[in-house]
Structure formats: structure tokens, C-alpha cells
Amino acid sequence: MQSNVLYEKTGRVAFLTLNRPEKLNALDYATNDRLLSLLDQIEADDEIGAVILTGAGERAFSAGGDIHEFTQSIRRGTDEAVRDFCRRGQRMTARFEAFPKPVIAAVNGIAFGGGCEITESVHLAIASEEAVFAKPEINIGIPPTFGGTQRLPRLAGRKRALELLLTGDTFGPQRAHELGLVNDVVPGEDLLPAAFDLAERILRHSSLAAARIITAVTRGINTTIEEGLLIEREQFARMCATADVQEGLDAWIARRTPNYLGQ
Structure with missing residues (x-):
């Protein structure tokens, strides 16, 4: 049985592919759970310093939650729908x-x-010129459930986010770039090379420092400045007592490239 999320190690990069192309890579419960399991595995692997996530096939990154599966949860009651769909999705994006x-x-x-909510939640994103985004949950009578009512306003601003959330309208990659949802837009054939290039530009630095930066930004963005x-x-x-700081300082003083442990 083919996995619904493919995992490949490419150097120090974990390359994940949502692998339900016949369903436009819809996020069923098994896919969400598989992603969480793989992230646990990747976090424990000291050889990996970055993750790239994409979608299988030529049409979709991810069309969002698996509506047929979600419908069955709704029919079994609110408590089950909240537990199996909403909390599971929020846990994954968090x-x-x-x-x-x-x-x-x-x-x-x-x-x-x-699929849009994953894009909102990850640290960085690159879109192909063929990408298309939407917050269509209102079309089936629900708000976004994987964090979209919270992260998109923080990225795009309240009024711009509410327009997308309340209309369900699609928008293109350039608009996504203007809203801060993606970092860059490239031709389709350049998408994965651009993602791997971005990963390599990060991986030349201390992985410990990268983790501390991510933690500071993630925890601090929703607090007061103090x-x-x-x-x-x-x-x-x-970071102060780590070997990476000493190596970084020594390398800077000696005008050489740092040699961080494990890299």
C-alpha cells in the first residue's frame, strides 16, 4: 500500500510529499497523523537540518481537508468532529x-x-506560478479549522484576511506573495530547485541558532514587545555556552567558513 506521505532524505534535507494526487492531496486523518509521525522522526534525526514539503502530481499542493471523511465525523456528532477533524488539524499546523x-x-x-493553512503555518514558502490559493470553508458553512482564522490575519492584516475568509474567493501566487503568505514565486520547473536552494542557504549556518530563532519568533510574535x-x-x-557560538566567533575572527558539528 502506497504511503499517503512520501519521505526522502536528500543530504541534510527531509523531503516530504503529500501523496494522494487522485484526491488532490486532500488531508484525511491518516495523512495528518502520518505528517505528525514523520515530524517526530525528523526532529530526532540529527543529520537533518531542514524540511521541504510539496504535493504529488501536477494539480495540487493540497486541496484541504478530506470533506467526505469530515462529513462522516459531523454526522456522528459535534464532539467527534471537533476531536477528529479540528483538533487533529490544529495539532498538525501547530x-x-x-x-x-x-x-x-x-x-x-x-x-x-x-493546504493554505499549512502554507500559513510553516516557516517559509515558495509558490509556483501555477499555484492557486483559497479559504473556501465558508462555502460549506464552517470557519477554517486548522488555524486559518488566526494565522492569516497575523500574516496579511485583519481586513485583507477577512475578505478572503468571508468570500472564499481564490487568489493567485502574486497576491499570496503580497499578503506575506509566500516568500517567492517562481516558474513551475524552478520550484523544487528554489526550495532546495533556500534550504541550503539556511543549512550553512548553525542549526542550533536556527532553532533558537524559530522559537523566539514563534513564541514572541503573539506577545507584547517586552x-x-x-x-x-x-x-x-x-546559545551562549554552545560550541556553535565559539566556532562562529572563531571563524569570523579568522575570516574562514564556520565548521559546525554535524554539518
Whole structure:
């Protein structure tokens, strides 16, 4: 039986592919659970320093939650729907958001609903010129359930986010770039090379420092500036006694490239 999420190690990059192309890579419960399991495995692997996530096939990154499966949960009652669909999806996107290794979405096509919410939650994203985004949950009478009502306003601003959330309208990759949802837009054939290039530009630096930066930004973005600065100091203090700091300083003084452990 073919896996619904493919996993390949390419150097120090974990390359994940949502693998339900016949369903436009819809996020059924098994796919969400598989992603969480793989992220646990990747976090424990010291050889991996970054993650790239894309979708199988030529049409979709992910069309969002598996509506047929979700419908069955709704019919069995609110408690089950909240537990199996909403909490599961929120757990998955929260894991991406707080993951200590940089996660890059390579958005190769449709990114609707949960697919858009994954894009919102990961640290970095590159879209192909063929990508198309939407927050279509209102079309079936629900709000977004994987964090979309919270993350999109923080990325795009309240009024721009509400327009997308309340209309369900599709929008293209350039608009996604303007809204801060993706970092860059490239031709389709350049998407994965661009994602791997971005990963390599990150991987030349200390993986410990990258983790501390991600933690400081993720924890601090929703706090006051005073609380955020305290978090920043805490993350700096955690780095001070590490070999990576000493190596980085020594390399800078000697005008050489740092040689971090495990790289």
C-alpha cells in the first residue's frame, strides 16, 4: 500500500510529499497523523537540518481537508468532529509552526483550506506560478479549522484576511506573495530547485541558532514587545555556552567558513 506521505532524505534535507494526487492531496486523518509521525522522526534525526514539503502530481499542493471523511465525523456528532477533524488539524499546523528545524512549503498547485493553512503555518514558502490559493470553508458553512482564522490575519492584516475568509474567493501566487503568505514565486520547473536552494542557504549556518530563532519568533510574535524581548534574551542565553557560538566567533575572527558539528 502506497504511503499517503512520501519521505526522502536528500543530504541534510527531509523531503516530504503529500501523496494522494487522485484526491488532490486532500488531508484525511491518516495523512495528518502520518505528517505528525514523520515530524517526530525528523526532529530526532540529527543529520537533518531542514524540511521541504510539496504535493504529488501536477494539480495540487493540497486541496484541504478530506470533506467526505469530515462529513462522516459531523454526522456522528459535534464532539467527534471537533476531536477528529479540528483538533487533529490544529495539532498538525501547530507542529509545523513550532518545529525546531526550518520547514519550507513548495506550493506546486491548488492550496485550498487546510493546504493554505499549512502554507500559513510553516516557516517559509515558495509558490509556483501555477499555484492557486483559497479559504473556501465558508462555502460549506464552517470557519477554517486548522488555524486559518488566526494565522492569516497575523500574516496579511485583519481586513485583507477577512475578505478572503468571508468570500472564499481564490487568489493567485502574486497576491499570496503580497499578503506575506509566500516568500517567492517562481516558474513551475524552478520550484523544487528554489526550495532546495533556500534550504541550503539556511543549512550553512548553525542549526542550533536556527532553532533558537524559530522559537523566539514563534513564541514572541503573539506577545507584547517586552515579553518578546525576554524570550529573545532567553534564546540568546541558551546559545551562549554552545560550541556553535565559539566556532562562529572563531571563524569570523579568522575570516574562514564556520565548521559546525554535524554539518
